Amino acid sequence: MLKTKNIRTLMIVLILLIIGSITAWRIYNSQQTAVIAEQPLAVTTAVTRLVNKPQVLSLTGTVEGLTSVLISSRFQGKVEQILVEDGQAVQIGATLITLDPLELNNAVRIAENNVRHTEANLHTAQMDYQRYQTLYSQNAITKQQLESTEARLITSRTEVDNAYANLNSAQKQAKDTLITTPVTGVIANKAVTVGQVVSPGNTLLTVEQLDQVYVVVHIEQKDIAAAQLGRDVAITVDAYPGEIFRGTIAVINPAAGNESRMFRVKVKINNPDQLLKPGMFAQTTLSTGDVKTVLAVPHKAIVKHKGLNYVYIDDNKKAKKILVETGELLGDSIEITAGLQENTPIIIDNLDKIKDGDALLTEGGNTL
Numbered sequence: 001m002l003k004t005k006n007i008r009t010l011m012i013v014l015i016l017l018i019i020g021s022i023t024a025w026r027i028y029n030s031q032q033t034a035v036i037a038e039q040p041l042a043v044t045t046a047v048t049r050l051v052n053k054p055q056v057l058s059l060t061g062t063v064e065g066l067t068s069v070l071i072s073s074r075f076q077g078k079v080e081q082i083l084v085e086d087g088q089a090v091q092i093g094a095t096l097i098t099l100d101p102l103e104l105n106n107a108v109r110i111a112e113n114n115v116r117h118t119e120a121n122l123h124t125a126q127m128d129y130q131r132y133q134t135l136y137s138q139n140a141i142t143k144q145q146l147e148s149t150e151a152r153l154i155t156s157r158t159e160v161d162n163a164y165a166n167l168n169s170a171q172k173q174a175k176d177t178l179i180t181t182p183v184t185g186v187i188a189n190k191a192v193t194v195g196q197v198v199s200p201g202n203t204l205l206t207v208e209q210l211d212q213v214y215v216v217v218h219i220e221q222k223d224i225a226a227a228q229l230g231r232d233v234a235i236t237v238d239a240y241p242g243e244i245f246r247g248t249i250a251v252i253n254p255a256a257g258n259e260s261r262m263f264r265v266k267v268k269i270n271n272p273d274q275l276l277k278p279g280m281f282a283q284t285t286l287s288t289g290d291v292k293t294v295l296a297v298p299h300k301a302i303v304k305h306k307g308l309n310y311v312y313i314d315d316n317k318k319a320k321k322i323l324v325e326t327g328e329l330l331g332d333s334i335e336i337t338a339g340l341q342e343n344t345p346i347i348i349d350n351l352d353k354i355k356d357g358d359a360l361l362t363e364g365g366n367t368l
Helices: 002-037 102-137 143-175
Strands: 041-047 049-072 077-082 095-099 178-180 185-188 203-220 232-236 245-252 262-270 281-298 303-305 308-314 319-330 333-338 345-347 360-367
Touching: 049 185, 049 262, 049 319, 077 102, 095 203, 102 143, 203 245, 203 281, 232 262, 281 319, 345 360
Parallel strands: 041 360
Antiparallel strands: 041 345, 049 203, 049 281, 077 095, 095 178, 185 203, 203 262, 232 245, 232 281, 245 262, 281 333, 303 308, 308 319, 308 345, 319 333
């Protein structure tokens, strides 16, 4: 009985020792965690400064070919061959489309026959007139009969002239079965097929002259003073990220649009590699020549959360989260329009680790 009682006492002591050890460990661990939490976070700061911001006018425009030639047939005919495809480069004078010459050659033969027919009628009218003149001199016919014969002669001469004009037109059309390009450029918007019967004036395709192009923008009247002929413009397009094309203002429409009240402006750009193509959207940046002083911070200092922009500042060695409003990018910096003042120390690194209220060990204090 005594032995059993001693065993129970020993077990109780062991249990109490285990519980005490666990409790001591938890207390120690909490103390260590608190110590670690109180360790300051090493960060680098940059002091905000006012910077000069060039005033620019940013606009979205559309690329157009320097010359866009609409190719059409001058007469009705059936398409026999199409020798080009969209995107193909062509030189001035190159044949683009050929028309079936059969109907045109038939038209020439009909015109030739009409010439012969009217010439025969003219010959008959001339002989009749000469005969009636003789009869009139002999008082065998009246003057009215002579004048009637003279009128037929004049009509016959007119019919011959018309017949020759029709023949000349038919012969020219027969020679123009080859449709050529009047400019050097690139084929676009081909809208014709082999076997199609085309009518005069219907556009078959276009030839875009792309060694130089225009970017067309529309400028509000309050900004039109910034658009001056010859002024440099920077152009970017989404197709070539990071590449800047340079152009100059070449055309300013002197009248605003009736509905938009905006002025149409064309920026001419050299395009030797034909990277810029008609229909592309382009972003243009036009300097107005003015400079404005604004507050800026390094772009990497911005922390985004739920669509809002924040920065962390060093507030007496404590991290403080500040809501800010941003403006335009200025190189590696970004404009701050609200939320900060000049000479504020901004934290620019370890932003993924920092929390509002964290203790800080700062380095730097660098200016922008």
